Amino acid sequence: MKIKLIGSTNRLKAIKSMKRFSYDCGRTCYTEKDFEEVQKEIPDKKLMQNMIGAGHHSIFEHLGLNFNMEYWPKMFVMLLNNEKQYATSEKSARYTEMTGMVPEQKEKYDKWTNLLIPEIESVLPQINNPKKRDDKIKKLAQENARYMTSVFTPTKMIHSLNFRQINFLIGEFKEFYDKYKKSDDVFKQRLTKSMREFINQTERFKVKDLENQTDRHLSIFNPRSVEEHFGDVYSTSYPMSFAGLAQAHRHRTINYHISEKTKPNAKLGFFIPEIVLEKKLYSEWIKDLNEVAKEDFPQAQLVKVNERGIIEDFRSKAILRMCGHAQHEIMKNTFETAKKYEQYQLEFKGGLNPKCEQGYKCKEPCIWTGKKALERIV
Numbered sequence: 374m375k376i377k378l379i380g381s382t383n384r385l386k387a388i389k390s391m392k393r394f395s396y397d398c399g400r401t402c403y404t405e406k407d408f409e410e411v412q413k414e415i416p417d418k419k420l421m422q423n424m425i426g427a428g429h430h431s432i433f434e435h436l437g438l439n440f441n442m443e444y445w446p447k448m449f450v451m452l453l454n455n456e457k458q459y460a461t462s463e464k465s466a467r468y469t470e471m472t473g474m475v476p477e478q479k480e481k482y483d484k485w486t487n488l489l490i491p492e493i494e495s496v497l498p499q500i501n502n503p504k505k506r507d508d509k510i511k512k513l514a515q516e517n518a519r520y521m522t523s524v525f526t527p528t529k530m531i532h533s534l535n536f537r538q539i540n541f542l543i544g545e546f547k548e549f550y551d552k553y554k555k556s557d558d559v560f561k562q563r564l565t566k567s568m569r570e571f572i573n574q575t576e577r578f579k580v581k582d583l584e585n586q587t588d589r590h591l592s593i594f595n596p597r598s599v600e601e602h603f604g605d606v607y608s609t610s611y612p613m614s615f616a617g618l619a620q621a622h623r624h625r626t627i628n629y630h631i632s633e634k635t636k637p638n639a640k641l642g643f644f645i646p647e648i649v650l651e652k653k654l655y656s657e658w659i660k661d662l663n664e665v666a667k668e669d670f671p672q673a674q675l676v677k678v679n680e681r682g683i684i685e686d687f688r689s690k691a692i693l694r695m696c697g698h699a700q701h702e703i704m705k706n707t708f709e710t711a712k713k714y715e716q717y718q719l720e721f722k723g724g725l726n727p728k729c730e731q732g733y734k735c736k737e738p739c740i741w742t743g744k745k746a747l748e749r750i751v
Contacts, residue, residue: 374443376575380439388580394436395536396416425580425583437536438578447615451618456592467519471519477664481521483518485521489517493513506740520644520671521671539575540579543571598610603716607683610679612678614674630678687711692733695707
C-alpha cells in the first residue's frame with residue numbers, strides 16, 4: 374500500500390507552507406488588507422492557534438491535496454469515496470481487467486469472463502463496428518466476473534481532498550483502529566490494517582489540535598435503519614452488492630451507509646446478474662461465490678444499504694444511471710427507487726424513462742436505444 378503526494382494548491386509540499394497558506398486564508402476574515410498584502414505579513418502564531426482552538430477549521434479547506442494511491446484494498450477505497458470532500462479517479466473494474474487477486478479468485482474471475490462472453494454475445498444488439506462490439510462484450514463480461522473477487526482486492530486511484538479532510542480522516546482512522554483492531558467483527562478488523570498504514574504514511578500532514586470537533590464520523594457505517602419516505606426529501610433501504618455500492622456513493626450529494634454488521638459467509642446472500650439467471654447459470658454462480666465467501670467477502674455479497682437525499686439530487690442520479698451506459702445493477706436499483714418515487718410525487722412523472730427519451734442526448738451512441746436501455750439483462 375502506497376500513498377504519494379503528487380500535487381497541491383500552489384504546488385506546496387512543506388507542511389509549514391501549507392499551514393501558512395491556510396493561515397493567510399483565515400487572516401482575510403480579520404483584516405481590511407488584500408490577500409496579496411496578507412501574504413507579506415509576518416504570521417501571528419497566536420492568531421493561528423486561536424483560530425484552530427476556536428474551531429475555525431474551514432481555513433484548512435482552501436488547500437487541496439492530490440494523492441496517488443496504489444495497492445489499497447477496494448473496501449478501504451470505498452470508505453474514502455463515501456466521504457463528501459473528495460474527487461477520485463479510480464482504476465475501473467468495468468473497463469479494465471482486474472489484477473492483484475488471490476489465485477483462487479483469479480481462476481473464478483477468468484472462468485466467468487470466458488463463460489459470459491458467448492452468453493452476452495447472444496443478447497447484445499448488433500452494431501456496425503464488429504471490433505467495438507467484441508470489446509463491449511468483453512468489458513461487460515469482466516464487469517460481471519468481478520463479482521467473484523474480494524472487496525479487499527487491491528486497486529489504485531488518484532484521490533484529491535483538502536488539508537482539513539485529511540486531518541479528519543487521520544483522527545477517525547485512529548479511533549476506528551483502537552476500537553476494532555482486536556474486534557470479533559472480522560470485516561471491520563480487516564479494515565484496521567489499511568487505516569494503520571494510511572496513518573503511518575500521512576502522519577506528516579497532521580496539524581496539532583485540528584481534530585474533529587463535531588459529531589460527524591466515518592459515514593459508510595451507521596447502525597440506524599431509516600424509514601421509507603418519498604417527498605421533497607427521501608429515504609429508503611435495500612440490499613445491494615459491494616460492487617453496486619461502490620457505484621452508488623459516487624453521487625456525493627446523496628447519503629449512503631451500510632446499516633447492518635457485515636458478516637462472513639454472506640448472510641444476506643449474493644447479487645445475481647440477470648444474464649446469469651436468464652442463461653440458467655444460477656447454481657454455478659452461487660456455488661463459486663459460496664467458496665469465496667468461506668474465507669473472504671466477495672463483491673457480490675449483499676449488504677443492507679440506506680440511501681437518503683433530496684428529490685433534485687435523486688433526479689440527477691436517475692438521469693445518469695437509468696441509461697444504457699450505466700452498470701446494470703445500479704441501473705436496476707435506481708429504476709426501482711424511481712418507481713417508488715413516482716407513486717408519491719407527481720413531480721416525478723415521466724422520470725421513469727431513460728434520459729434519451731427525456732430530451733437529454735448522450736455524446737456516445739447507445740447500442741440499446743431508448744427504453745431497451747432499462748429492459749436489458751446485462
